[in-house]
Amino acid sequence: MISVSKLLCDLDAESDGLRYDAAEESERPQITDERQRRPVVVWNTTKRCNLHCEHCYAAADREGAPNELSTAEGKALIDDLAAFGVPVLLFSGGEPLVREDLTELVAYAADARVRPVLSTNGTLLTRENARELREAGLRYAGVSVDGLPERNDRIRGEDGAFDAAVRGIEACLDVGLKTGLRYTITEHNVDDLAGVVDLLVDVGVDRFCFYHLDYGGRGADIADVDLAPEATREAVTDLCDLTREYHDAGEEIETLLVGNYADTGYLVEYADREMGTDRARLIRRYLERNGGDPTGERVADVDPVGNVHLTQFWQRYSPGNVRDRSFGAIWSDESNPLLVGLRNREERLSGRCAGCAYRDVCRGGSRLRALAVHEDPFAPDPKCYLTDSERRGAKAMARIRGEPSEPPAD
Template identity: 70%
Template sequence: MISISKLLCNLDAEGDGLRYDAADESNTHQITERKQRRPVVVWNTTRQCNLYCSHCYAAAEDEPAPGEFTTAEGTAFLDQLADYGVPVVLFSGGEPLVRDDLEELVAYAADAGLRPVLSTNGTLITAERAAALRDAGLQYAGISVDGRPERNDSFRGREGAFDAAVRGIEHCLDAGLKTGLRYTITSANAGDLEAVIDLLVDVGLDRFCFYHLDYGGRGAELVDADLTPTERRAAIERLCELTLEYHDDGEEIETLLVGNYADAAFLVEYASERFGDARARTVRDYLERNGGDPTGERIADVDYCGNVHLTQFWQGYSLGNVRDRPFGELWEDETNPLLRALRERETHLTGRCAECRYRSICRGASRLRALAVEDDLFAPDPQCYLTEGEIAPGDAFAGGSVD
C-alpha cells in the first residue's frame, strides 16, 4: 500500500511504522513500531460468497468448496502465523461472513497476538454481527463499494448490494469498529470515483483504499475493460487532488493506493511539481523505506484449503500447503525458483523497467499482470503509465531525508 495522505499531507496513520519505519514520527497508535519483517497474510477463509462479483480474484461461488478448513484447522493455522511472527491476518473470502465461526477465529487470532482485520462486501454485516466482531477483537473492516448504486450492483451481480453494503458500513461505525471503503477501478466505473469518495465522507469514514485491477481469478476476464495508461494517470492525479482538497477542508481521510507501484514514481513526480524538489526527495525516501511491490515478500495469501500463494491475486500458483508444512517453512524455502526469482526481481526486469530510475521504489510493479499479458514474468507491467522522460536513467530526487 502507498499512502497519498502520508506522502502529500503528512497525515499520521497507524500503519506508518509498518510501512515506512516511521512510528517514532507519528502521534497515532501504531500497528507495529518497526517496519514489517514478516508478511501480512491474507486468508481466504472460504470460497463461498453471497454475491458474484465480475472482478473477484478468488472466483468465488455460492457454495463452500471441498476441503475448506474446519474451525480446528483454522485455529491451528493461526498458531502457525503467530509462531512465525506475522503482524496482520486479513480474513477474506469469498465472503468471510458466510462462516458462522468467523468471530471465534477472529478472537483466536487476537488472543494469539495477531492483528485481525476483515475484507468483506459488507452486505451480511448486521448490527449484531458488527458488535460480535468488535467484541472478538477485530481491528478493522474494509468494505467494498465499486461505484454508484447501479454500477456497484452490476459489478457485484445482485440488485440492492450497494444499499446493503452501506448498511453494513453504518453498523460497523455504530459498533465502534474502524472501517474503510475499498474501490477497484476499471473503465466501467472510473467515472464514479468522486461519487464513491463523496459516499465515504457522507457516511463518516476516514479511510479509502483505491485498488488497481489485477489479472487473477475473474479479474483476468476484464483485461480489456482495464484503463488505458492515460486514463489511469488521470485517475491517480485526480485522487491526489481530492485528497489534498479534503485535507485542506479539515477532512483527514487516509487515502491508500493498492496494486500498482508505478503510483510510487508518479507521487514523487507529482510532489516535485506541486511542492518542489525538497518535498519530492522526502516522498522518495519514504517510498524507498516502503520497498516497492510486496509480492512474495511482504504480502502472502493462504486459500480456503491451505495452499500458500505469492499474493491474494495469484491463486494459480502455490508454494505448498500448510497442512503439509508450516507456513513459515514454506515462505522461507527459497529452493522454490519462482519465489527466489521474485525476491531478486530487480536483476531480472526487462524492457523499460530494466533501467528505470524508479526501479527501487516500484520493482517492476505487478509480475502477475506482466505474465498474464506478455507471458513473461519479468516484462514491464502493462499498467505502467509513466512517460519515457520520467523513467529515464538518473538519480532525480534520490538521497533525500525525511523532514
C-alpha cells in the same frame, strides 16, 4: 499499499511503522514500531459468497470449495502464523461472514497477537455481528464498494448490493469498529470515484483503499476494461487532488493506492510538479523504506483449502499447502526458484523496467500482470503509465539528486 495521504499531506496512520519505518513520527498507536519483517497474510476463509463480482480474484461463487479448512485447522494456521511473526491476518473470502465460526477465529487471532482485520462485501454486516466481531478483537473492516448504486450493483451482480453495503458500513461505525472503503478501478466505474468518496465521507468513513485491477481470477476475464495508461494516470491524479482538497478543508481522510507500483514514481513526479522538490525528495525517502511491490515478500495468501499463494491475486500458483508443511517453512523455502527470483527481481527485470529511475521504489510493479500479458514474471508491468522521460529520471529525479536534467524526449 501506498499511502497518498501520508506522502502528500503528512497524515499520521497506525501503519506508519509497518509501512515506512516511521513509527516515531506518528502520534497514533502503531501496528508495529518497525517496518514489517514478515508478510501480512490474507486468508481466503471460504470460496462461498452471496454476490458474484465481475473482478473477483478468488472466482468466488455460491458454493464453497470442497474440503475447506475447518475451525480447528484455521486455529492451527493462526498458531503457525503467530509463531512465524506475521503481524496482520486479513480474513477474506469469498465472503468471510458466511462462515459461522468467523467470530471465534477472529478472537483466536487476537489472543495469538496477530492483528485481525476483515475484507467483506458488507452486505451481511449488522450491528449485532459487527459488535461481536469488535468485541472479539477485530481491528478493522474493509468494505468493498465499486461505484454509486447502479454501477456497483451491476459490477457485484446483485440489485441492492450498494445500499446493503452502506448499511453494513453504518453498522460498523455505530459500534465503534474502524471501517474503510475498498474500490477496484476499471472503465466501468472510474467516473463514480469522487462521488463515492463524497458520499461515504458524509456517512463517516475516513479510509479509502483504491485498487488497480490485477489479472487474477475473474479479474483476468475483464482485463479488456482495465484503464489504459493515460486514463490510469488521470485517475491517480484525481485521487491525489481529491486527497489534498479534503485535507485543506480539514477532513483527515486516509487514502491509499494498491496494486500498481508505478504509482510510486508518479507520486514523486506529482509532488515535484505540484508541491516542490523538497516534498518530492521526502516522498522518495519514504518510498525507499516501503520497498515497492510486495509479491512473494511482504504479502502472502492462504486459500480456502490451505494452499499458499504469492499474493491474494496469484491463485494459479502455490509453493505449498499448510496441511503438509507450516506456513513458515513454505515461505522460507530458499529452494523455490520463483520465490528466490521474486526476492531478487532487480537483476531479472527486463525491458523498460530494467533501467527505470524508479526501479528501487516500484520493483517492476505487478508480476502477475506481467505474467498474464507477457508469459514472463519478470517482464514489464503492462499497466506502467510513467513517460519515457520519467522512467529515465530526466525531470524530478534529476532535481531531487541535484543533477542537471536532460531534455525530455517525449
